Amino acid sequence: MKRLFCPWRIKYVVSEKEKDCIFCKKLLENKDEENLILLRGRFNFIILNLYPYNNGHLMIVPYEHTNDITKLDTETLMEMMRFLQLSVKALKETMNPHGFNIGFNIGEVAGAGIAEHLHMHVVPRWNGDTNFMFVLGETKVIPEDLQSTYKKLKPVLDRLYEEEKKSQESS
Numbered sequence: 001m002k003r004l005f006c007p008w009r010i011k012y013v014v015s016e017k018e019k020d021c022i023f024c025k026k027l028l029e030n031k032d033e034e035n036l037i038l039l040r041g042r043f044n045f046i047i048l049n050l051y052p053y054n055n056g057h058l059m060i061v062p063y064e065h066t067n068d069i070t071k072l073d074t075e076t077l078m079e080m081m082r083f084l085q086l087s088v089k090a091l092k093e094t095m096n097p098h099g100f101n102i103g104f105n106i107g108e109v110a111g112a113g114i115a116e117h118l119h120m121h122v123v124p125r126w127n128g129d130t131n132f133m134f135v136l137g138e139t140k141v142i143p144e145d146l147q148s149t150y151k152k153l154k155p156v157l158d159r160l161y162e163e164e165k166k167s168q169e170s171s
């Protein structure tokens with residue numbers, strides 16, 4: 001058996017796990033860059049996934065702490081879809097992916113890592129992004145660090161959000 005050493009993961013493995021909702025906690029800290037929060041709207045925010053499937057993997061999260069999509073009001077759902085459009089545009093502009101996986105994991109049995117707070121995943125995909133490391137070693141290689149991805153996406157999302165607001169005001 002071959003081994004891949006990732007000593008930076010030990011910090012997560014041995015750390016005490018959060019008892020409070022990590023999304024709600026990060027929102028209250030007002031440390032957006034440190035917490036990888038890319039954009040705050042009226043009802044939702046966009047955050048990079050701390051444990052991404054691919055570079056640019058982000059999540060759209062409602063402020064409302066719920067795990068039930070049927071409890072979200074129309075305004076929250078509409079903004080969530082607008083943020084999805086902005087996210088796809090920003091990822092296309094900055095990272096040029098060939099496609100996307102977009103969706104929710106609702107409930108622990110469905111694979112939700114944070115089951116108590118609903119969130120939508122947006123995962124950019126490239127031809128060949130699953131290689132021998134993943135297939136044989138069950139290891140995903142993420143070539144760009146999260147802070148670099150944040151610095152790439154943040155100004156583009158800010159610009160697109162402002163353009164959208166101006167467009168809505170003039171309508």
